[in-house]
Amino acid sequence: MKAKWISSILASVLLLTMVNPVSAQEEFELKDELIYDTLVDRYFNKKIDNDYEVNALDPAAFNGGDFDGMASEILFVKEMGFTALSIGPVFSTATYDGKRVLDYTEFERHFGTEEEFNELVAEIHDQDMKVIVDIPTQQVSENHVWAAQNPEWFIKNEDGSLALDTANPEVQEALISTFTDFSDTYQVDGFRLQNSDQLDPAFISGFSEAIKDVRDSYILSDQEMEETPGLDAVVLPGVEETLRDAYKNFDQDLTGVSALMGESEGKLIQVDSIFGSRFTADIVDVNGFPPTRWTLLLTQLLTMPGIPVIQYGSESAMNGTELPESHQILDMAVDKELVDHITDLTSLRNSSEALRTGELEVLHDEDGWLVYKRSNDEETWVIAINDSSSTKNINLSAEAIGDGKELRGLFESDIIRQEDNGDYRVTQDREIAEVFxxxxxxxLNSAYIATLAIMYVVFMLFLWIVWRKGKQRKADAAKQRANEKTV
Structure with missing residues (x-):
């Protein structure tokens, strides 16, 4: 029943998409994207000839994921509805996460060859997705190929790694030259600058301008920071802490989420950072139930303004308080409940311009119950998230919803119609998220009902005639038998 209901809603939204071509997938801009964030080493291991000293049992070691493995299993991400894949750093590195770069001009040998990288990019593009590559500059290896010849380019970190001084004009020139060549050679669609809050603003601006001269590319931040010239999108300040605090358990204050939504348009929104702890760890810490908590939070993340970035493993409620524990191998054979929930929400978001970039209006925010509206000239959605421990009721006015409307629920299959007083009465059980x-x-189609009534009368008359004829035949047969006995 649920699948049929979702399909009918999607069909109606797709009709709007045909009328409004800006919503079509091929026209997607950054503000429309859904980004799945992963690491090559933790995705899927297909080839064994590049498994140099790989140890899948050691979370701090290379686990074997490679370009070929990612290309072969790319449908896992595609079928969940994501439009862009952020694959982390791909350069020669001393660590599985790619941060300790040795050489920006070489691919990491554990991941694969230049040819295999090209095949991966082509496969991602064949699936109508974009590919984004990370650029680490602030924790590179002490054995980086530039370090011996140009030690003045680097600042030593407390952990022994090196940070490139991006305020140095020579460093700026070297990085820009390297990555404009990379962009010109490979068909990637964007770069994410790691530790972007530590980079010189002039470098970011110059880097962005040079890259965009080569190819129209996204230049993204990986940090919560203020908007900076050259960055197409930054991570919304406070987004991770606010969302995690609000949804790690029930009966939490959601007013911070309401305020956050007023600032999130055009920003990257996420609950896990690829280099931090997992939201599941917060849930477990307060003895919460991860599937329920994740369901509510994903509904929030995928229906609010902003550009969602969802870390790999969220669909399986991956746990971990710190690296490398929070970088487990991706498990594709997971329970499908969260996968299906993500897929339902991304299908709606990808089909609905209103859910991606429509206006936001908070209709209710009290006692752990948040109700808000996303709308444009073509369509309207109402999202209700009851993050409390009790059933909630609210009357939504005709001013907010309109007259003569009905609210069709996606997940609970509720239909709410206007009452005699003009309001729409919404009742929602505890720890439930609904998209209307x-x-x-x-x-009611009176002509259709009249036709049914006539058909019913005709059918009953037909049965009566058949019954009468049958009764007459029996009487005639009985009379004939009586006559035969008399003779």
Missing amino acids: HVTEETK
Whole structure:
């Protein structure tokens, strides 16, 4: 029943998409994207000839993931509805996460060859997704190929790694030259600058301008920071802490989420950082139930303004308080409940411009119950998230919803119609998230009902005639038998 209901809603939204071509997938801009964030080493191991000293049992070691493995299993991400894949750093490195770069001009041998990288990019593009590569500059290896010849380019970190001084004009020139060549050679769609809050603003601006001269590319931040010239999107300040605190357990204050949504348009929104702890760790810490908590949070993340970035393993409630524990191998054979929930939400978001970039109006925010509206000239959605421990009720006014409408629930299959007083009465059980599509109220078709009534009368008359004829035949047969006995 649920799948049929979702399909009918998607069909109606797709009709709007045909009328409004800006919503079509091929026209997606950064503000429309859904980004899946992963690491090559933790995705999927297909080839064994590049498994140099690989140890899948050691979370701090290379585990064997490679370009070929990612290309062969790319449908796992595609079928969940993501439009862009962030694959982390791909350069020669001393560590599995790619941060300790040795050489920006070489691919990491554990990951694969230049040819295999090209095949991966081509496969991602064949699936109508974009590919984004990370550029680490602030924790590179002490054995980086530039370090011996140009020690003045680096600052030593406390952990023994090196940070490139991006305020140094020579460093700027070297990085820009390296990555404009990379962009010109490979068809990647964007770069994410790691530790972007530590980079010189002039470098970011110059780097972005040079890359975009080669190819129209996304230049993204990986940090919560203020907007900076050259960065197409930054991580919204406070987003991880606010969302994690709000949804790690029930009966939490959601007013911070309401305020956050007012600032999130055009920003990267996420709950896990690829280099931090997992949201599941917060849930477990307060004895919460991860599937329920994740369901509520994913509904929030995928229906609010902003550009969602979802870390790999979120679909399986991956746990971990710190690296490398939070970088487990991706498990594709997971329980499908969260996968299906993500897929349902991304399908709606990808089909609905209103859910991606529509106006936001908070209709209710009290006692752990958040209700808000996303709308444009073509369509309206109402999202209700009851993060409390009790059933909630609210009357939504005709001013907020419109007259003669009905709210069709995506997940619970509720249909809410306007009452005699003009309001729409919404009742929601505890720890439930619902997405309502606002449509014109379905009217009873009087002609159809009249036709059914006539058909019913005709059918009953037909049965009566058959019954009468049958009764007459029996009477005639009985009379004939009586006559035969008399003779």
